[in-house]
Structure formats: structure tokens, C-alpha cells
Amino acid sequence: MNFASDNVYGIHPKILAAIEAANQGTTPSYGYDDYSKRAEDKLSEVFEKEVRAFLVTTGTAANGLALSALTPSYGAVFTHNEAHSAIDECNSPEMFTGGAKIIGLEGVEGKLTPPIIEKVLKGFLRGEHDPKPAALSITNSTELGRVYKPDEIKALSTVAKSRKMKFHTDGARFANAVAALGVKPADITWKAGIDVMSFGGTKNGGMLLEAVVFFDTALAEDFLYRRMRGGQLISKSRFLGTQMLAYLEGGLWLDNARIANGLAQRLAKGLLQSNRIRIPLPVEANEIFAVMPLALHDKLLAAGAHFHQWGLDILGRDGIAEDEVFCRFVLSFATPEADVDRFLSLVKQG
Known part of the structure; x- marks a missing residue:
């Protein structure tokens, strides 16, 4: 993942x-x-x-x-x-x-x-x-x-x-x-x-x-x-x-990009279904920026997921609590769909 x-x-x-x-x-x-x-x-x-x-x-x-x-x-x-x-x-x-x-x-x-x-x-x-x-x-x-x-x-x-x-x-x-x-x-x-x-x-x-x-x-x-x-x-x-x-x-270059963008939409839709995650920016290409509880962030990393915390100064600190983190997810043409689904399942489990 x-x-x-x-x-x-x-x-x-x-x-x-x-x-x-x-x-x-x-x-x-x-x-x-x-x-x-x-x-x-x-x-x-x-x-x-x-x-x-x-x-x-x-x-x-x-x-x-x-x-x-x-x-x-x-x-x-x-x-x-x-x-x-x-x-x-x-x-x-x-x-x-x-x-x-x-x-x-x-x-x-x-x-x-x-x-x-x-x-x-x-x-x-x-x-x-x-x-x-x-x-x-x-x-x-x-x-x-x-x-x-x-x-x-x-x-x-x-x-x-x-x-x-x-x-x-x-x-x-x-x-x-x-x-x-x-x-x-x-x-x-x-x-x-x-x-x-x-x-x-x-x-x-x-x-x-x-x-x-x-x-x-x-x-x-x-x-x-x-x-x-x-x-x-x-x-x-x-x-x-x-x-x-x-x-x-x-x-091929556009086919690959469409796959990556589509996977980003799929992941974003799943993340939004969780009432614990917010996506403050439109997802237009193959990157997602989300706000999630720090506890959930740590659990996802412990389960084997890889993604980055991102600088709060990009978005501004308003609306992000002390126990939350701002994170970036990037999707590739080669990202397995199964990894997206597994990750969303872990998010759902909390």
C-alpha cells in the first residue's frame, strides 16, 4: 500500500x-x-x-x-x-x-x-x-x-x-x-x-x-x-x-495518467465516506491531500501503508486540530487496485 x-x-x-x-x-x-x-x-x-x-x-x-x-x-x-x-x-x-x-x-x-x-x-x-x-x-x-x-x-x-x-x-x-x-x-x-x-x-x-x-x-x-x-x-x-x-x-502516456487519476478518485471517494477524514482540496489529478486523526494515521502506517505528512503551511493551520495531521497520497498507473481497497478497509476499521 x-x-x-x-x-x-x-x-x-x-x-x-x-x-x-x-x-x-x-x-x-x-x-x-x-x-x-x-x-x-x-x-x-x-x-x-x-x-x-x-x-x-x-x-x-x-x-x-x-x-x-x-x-x-x-x-x-x-x-x-x-x-x-x-x-x-x-x-x-x-x-x-x-x-x-x-x-x-x-x-x-x-x-x-x-x-x-x-x-x-x-x-x-x-x-x-x-x-x-x-x-x-x-x-x-x-x-x-x-x-x-x-x-x-x-x-x-x-x-x-x-x-x-x-x-x-x-x-x-x-x-x-x-x-x-x-x-x-x-x-x-x-x-x-x-x-x-x-x-x-x-x-x-x-x-x-x-x-x-x-x-x-x-x-x-x-x-x-x-x-x-x-x-x-x-x-x-x-x-x-x-x-x-x-x-x-x-x-500510452495518457492511458497511464487516466489510470492514476481514476485510482485517485476511487481512493478519495472511499476516504470521504469516512467521517474521520476530510479532503479540503479538489482532487483533480493523481494526488490527494487529506486531514485525518493522528491516531488513525499511526495505525495505517503500522499496518504497512506508506504516505507522507505534508506541510501545514501549504494549506494553513485553521481548521486542523492538534490531534490531526495533513497528509498527501499519490496514485500511480501501477498502483494495485487491491492496495486501494485494502487501505480503505483499514480506514473503515479505524
């Missing part, structure tokens, strides 16, 4: 089989293999636009390298204060950008809104004494499992573009957002004003499966050098390309 993260599960069998197939024979290295080229073409097909796509091994590298293409070393990147680029990636974005300032903003249930961005931008009045506002970065789906709708992204883009800022999406769980919204990938990326995104697959069935995808291809002009300098140009690059091809082929 492991709901600690979607990272705890393994590689989808189709992706693993693709890696095995690519292991036969020889092929050019350092990104010049046919797999990597076809992966870029496939991403263009998925997004209904010619893109430049660069495969990397981690979401941290994808975010840092993407932001480095959007902001100078004296720039500022605005993001949610719980975003991975703000608090979960050490100071990797600052390193890749050469010192740009990552400014975390308090949002609404994990989301940024135009008034939040407009308010902070009003404070940048001192010219060169302030870092130059250079980029806005959102996470979709967010760290609180919420999803940005097309109109919400367009509204943020209007604010960013009015200040000539670039717009980035951290898409570590992008598939879950697309599946939750039932929209086309283009609708919440370039059509809504996104310039570049970190396209994640590791949490959704990949082994090492991330890409930096440029919708504004002019921004990718020197990215080959950025990727190389950042240690992310893989010599046996075919093993990244073949993963991406298998991930996208036949819509």
Missing part, C-alpha cells in the same frame, strides 16, 4: 520492452540516433506544432536548463512558493541560469493568479537595483494536485507578456493534467502562451524520461550547448529516445 509517490513504482512494460529492443545492434551516439530524432518528431505531432525537443534524464535538469534559456543571470523567475524550482531542487535553477533569482509567491491552493503576479511586479520599480523580471513558471498539475485550465494559463500569459517575460511550465505530471482536463496538449501549452516546458514521463511509466520542449523555437538556438555544459547530453541517447517513443506511442 504505497501511496508515498508515483516515483516509487517501476517502468511500464512497454517502455521496458522498447529499451530492450533498442539494446540490439549499434546506432549513432550523443543525440544523433534515429530514436531521438523520431522522438522530437513525435512530440511535434502530439503538440500539433513543430517543436524543438531535447531529452534529459531528470526533471530537475529539465527545469534548470529550460529556465536558463528564458532568463539572464541578472533576471528573476516568478513561481509558486511550493514549486519544485523554488524549494525542491536545491539551487539548481540558480546554477543553470548563472545566478538568476527564483522568487516564490504565495498562491491560491497551489496556483498562481494574475493579481498575484501583477502585485509583485508593481514592486519592481528600482531599475537595475532589482533583478529584471524575466520569466514566469507554473506547475501543471501543481504541487497540490490542482490543474490549470486553458483560460487560467492565457490570463497569466497576458500578464507575463505585458512585461516581456517568458512563460514556462513544469510538466512533471503534465499527462495527469491533460487527462484530468480532457483537452489537447496544445490547449494548455503554446496555444495558451507557454514558450517552453519541462515534459515529464518518469513519474508516469518512464525510467529516465524527461524533455525540454520549446514551442518558441528561437529560444532553443543555443540549447545544445546548454544541455552539454549541464552534463545532460547522454552518449547512449537512443535509450532516452526509445523511451519517449514508447511513452507517446498509441497514447
Whole structure:
């Protein structure tokens, strides 16, 4: 009963089989293999636009390298204060950008809104004494499992573009957002004003499966050098390309996300049937945030369940008693349905 993260599960069998197939024979290295080229073409097909796509091994590298293409070393990147680029990636974005300032903003249930961005931008009045506002970065789906709708992204883009800022999406769980919204990938990326995104697959069935995808291809002009300098140009690059091809082929990436999202809905429905557990945030993707008694939390862990207590500062402490805890559950395409049912049975037993 492991709901600690979607990272705890393994590689989808189709992706693993693709890696095995690519292991036969020889092929050019350092990104010049046919797999990597076809992966870029496939991403263009998925997004209904010619893109430049660069495969990397981690979401941290994808975010840092993407932001480095959007902001100078004296720039500022605005993001949610719980975003991975703000608090979960050490100071990797600052390193890749050469010192740009990552400014975390308090949002609404994990989301940024135009008034939040407009308010902070009003404070940048001192010219060169302030870092130059250079980029806005959102996470979709967010760290609180919420999803940005097309109109919400367009509204943020209007604010960013009015200040000539670039717009980035951290898409570590992008598939879950697309599946939750039932929209086309283009609708919440370039059509809504996104310039570049970190396209994640590791949490959704990949082994090492991330890409930096440029919708504004002019921004990718020197990215080959950025990727190389950042240690992310893989010599046996075919093993990244073949993963991406298998991930996208036949819509596997969305099928996996739909399974994970569906299991999250199933678990959330069961939790709500207990009068001892509250779910204060909408469950939109594959994450659930719940408030439960500490005694029940301890019993569930003792019974073999795995999930995390989460920081109360994200939600606010109002309404959470001293004998309660705020917890996060993450569902994967590979989470056994039997584990969900067993966990709900334990909750019911109290």
C-alpha cells in the first residue's frame, strides 16, 4: 500500500520492452540516433506544432536548463512558493541560469493568479537595483494536485507578456493534467502562451524520461550547448529516445495518467465516506491531500501503508486540530487496485 509517490513504482512494460529492443545492434551516439530524432518528431505531432525537443534524464535538469534559456543571470523567475524550482531542487535553477533569482509567491491552493503576479511586479520599480523580471513558471498539475485550465494559463500569459517575460511550465505530471482536463496538449501549452516546458514521463511509466520542449523555437538556438555544459547530453541517447517513443506511442502516456487519476478518485471517494477524514482540496489529478486523526494515521502506517505528512503551511493551520495531521497520497498507473481497497478497509476499521 504505497501511496508515498508515483516515483516509487517501476517502468511500464512497454517502455521496458522498447529499451530492450533498442539494446540490439549499434546506432549513432550523443543525440544523433534515429530514436531521438523520431522522438522530437513525435512530440511535434502530439503538440500539433513543430517543436524543438531535447531529452534529459531528470526533471530537475529539465527545469534548470529550460529556465536558463528564458532568463539572464541578472533576471528573476516568478513561481509558486511550493514549486519544485523554488524549494525542491536545491539551487539548481540558480546554477543553470548563472545566478538568476527564483522568487516564490504565495498562491491560491497551489496556483498562481494574475493579481498575484501583477502585485509583485508593481514592486519592481528600482531599475537595475532589482533583478529584471524575466520569466514566469507554473506547475501543471501543481504541487497540490490542482490543474490549470486553458483560460487560467492565457490570463497569466497576458500578464507575463505585458512585461516581456517568458512563460514556462513544469510538466512533471503534465499527462495527469491533460487527462484530468480532457483537452489537447496544445490547449494548455503554446496555444495558451507557454514558450517552453519541462515534459515529464518518469513519474508516469518512464525510467529516465524527461524533455525540454520549446514551442518558441528561437529560444532553443543555443540549447545544445546548454544541455552539454549541464552534463545532460547522454552518449547512449537512443535509450532516452526509445523511451519517449514508447511513452507517446498509441497514447500510452495518457492511458497511464487516466489510470492514476481514476485510482485517485476511487481512493478519495472511499476516504470521504469516512467521517474521520476530510479532503479540503479538489482532487483533480493523481494526488490527494487529506486531514485525518493522528491516531488513525499511526495505525495505517503500522499496518504497512506508506504516505507522507505534508506541510501545514501549504494549506494553513485553521481548521486542523492538534490531534490531526495533513497528509498527501499519490496514485500511480501501477498502483494495485487491491492496495486501494485494502487501505480503505483499514480506514473503515479505524
